[in-house]
Amino acid sequence: MLMLTSQTIDGKRISRYHGIVTGDALIGANIYKDIFSGVRDVVGGRTSAYERELARARELALSSMASAAERLGADAIIGVRLDYHNLGGTMGNTILVSTTGTxxxxxxxE
Known part of the structure; x- marks a missing residue:
């Protein structure tokens, strides 16, 4: 599935608009991971555990959106937008990755 942030596709013309499609993925981080990530942030290290989880959540959200588009008979998604929301929580953070597109x-x- 071709997914673009632009509204047009070079070499293609849009023959049909199927509508808005979305995909979401939640990731949770437990309090221990939060503590160790905080320590790494203080000493200047990168928090690779969070980076991996965010990448995984982003891929899940995009895959979910692509599946929704395929069910509608689409072969591309234009105007793709990714949003990240920190939902908080008592034992750590929950992050929602949302994707939308047409x-x-x-x-x-020709």
Missing amino acids: AVSTEDE
């Missing part, structure tokens, strides 16, 4: 069908330009 599912479209395309044809080659």
Whole structure:
């Protein structure tokens, strides 16, 4: 599934707009991971555990959105937007990764 942040696709024309599609993924971090990440942040290290979890959540959200577009018969998604929301929590953070875009069908330009 082709996914773009732009509203157009070079070499293609949009033949049908199927509508808005979305995908979401939640990741939770426990208090121990939060504490150790905080220590690493203080001493200047990178928190690779969080980076891996964010990347995984982003891929899950994009995959979910692509599946929704495929169910509508689309072959591309334009205007893709990714948003990250910290939902908080008592034992750590919960982060929501949301994706939105417009599912479209395309044809080659002549």
